[in-house]
């Protein structure tokens with residue numbers, strides 16, 4: 258069976274082709290072909306195409322729309338030197354990550370017109386994601402006609418959260434209007450939970466998954482179920498992110514609206530111009546922010562007042578400091594929801610690759626007796642336990658494989 262997976266994130270668009278012979282394996286298979294668009298600006302992306310043989314090709318795409326870039330990416334499946342397949346009819350099923358499934362979808366479904374309408378209706382709540390998923394579904398319809406398509410929702414894993422965690426303390430009417438915490442990155446949180454149990458060789462009662470990518474969220478997982486998470490009605494709540502603010506005092510929004518800001522302006526401000534990018538003024542990308550931080554700043558500058566912070570390096574340092582402060586604060590919330598900790602998982606771009614963010618986060622939990630092996634933490638671990646033998650909780654670095662989880666859901670649907 259050939260399964261094509263499309264995973265549109267806020268800074269990237271990832272696609273994979275898996276070939277499954279016989280029963281689907283429990284551990285992730287290596288894709289036959291992988292391609293990724295990394296968006297540098299709304300009309301400028303880098304395309305990276307990889308084959309199972311390890312060949313890699315890069316292309317710069319400028320002045321392109323998102324739909325054209327995705328069509329071009331998909332052409333590399335059967336054209337050029339990669340040629341993972343001879344013709345499109347070989348594909349049996351296409352799976353899509355869909356960020357917002359609202360109240361209606363608590364598990365993956367076959368895509369129908371009704372499902373497409375629901376994804377479109379939910380677009381204002383996930384404006385950076387749902388429109389891209391719909392575009393992906395429609396491009397596949399154009400290329401492949403009637404091939405079965407499956408939508409796998411980021412919200413599904415959180416759909417059974419306890420009411421006290423899911424319901425906002427606003428007016429009671431909000432519940433009927435569907436204004437509640439949905440939570441996102443559920444495909445990744447669920448995959449990492451299962452993978453953590455596989456790596457440890459046992460299930461654990463109290464687990465926190467830190468999904469730290471361009472979008473970021475934490476989930477408290479009790480006996481394999483999501484019981485609390487930092488993202489909410491939309492993927493804007495919770496942690497500081499690449500370009501998103503995360504939770505801010507809602508009074509700020511009332512103030513800005515009274516000053517004349519429109520809903521669209523606030524949307525742009527909070528979704529695209531805040532977070533690491535907004536504070537640093539440099540980039541949404543933590544790597545660029547860390548490059549900009551001058552490590553040997555004179556001590557006199559370190560306590561600089563907020564208004565005096567003007568140069569790039571100081572703004573970059575402030576962005577990273579706020580990022581860690583918010584991460585630790587939200588971790589405290591998850592920790593208390595669980596009543597303790599048996600295992601902590603780091604995943605996604607920052608969680609998988611930033612040894613310093615992992616080390617500083619774990620340092621804040623040292624009072625619990627949590628200890629990591631610093632040399633192992635620095636050794637680019639993948640799917641490894643980096644806690645010391647005497648640590649009170651295990652600490653795992655897991656490569657998130659949302660695409661593989663989507664492929665498994667497709668297999669089950671067929």
Ligand SMILES: Nc1ncnc2c1ncn2[C@@H]1O[C@H](COP(=O)(O)OP(=O)(O)O)[C@@H](O)[C@H]1O
Nearest residue numbers: 266268269470471472542543605606607610611
């Ligand atoms: N080596 C690294 N060090 C620090 N941060 C990294 C590194 N590699 C990737 N990142 C971070 O990961 C982010 C992308 O995460 P990813 O999970 O791929 O994003 P998306 O949310 O689009 O799926 C980048 O913007 C960058 O901040």
Ligand SMILES: CC(=O)OP(=O)(O)O
Nearest residue numbers: 266267441470472492
């Ligand atoms: C839900 C979300 O924020 O996804 P991503 O991190 O892929 O942007």
Ligand SMILES: [Mg+2]
Nearest residue numbers: 266267470605
């Ligand atoms: Mg992602």
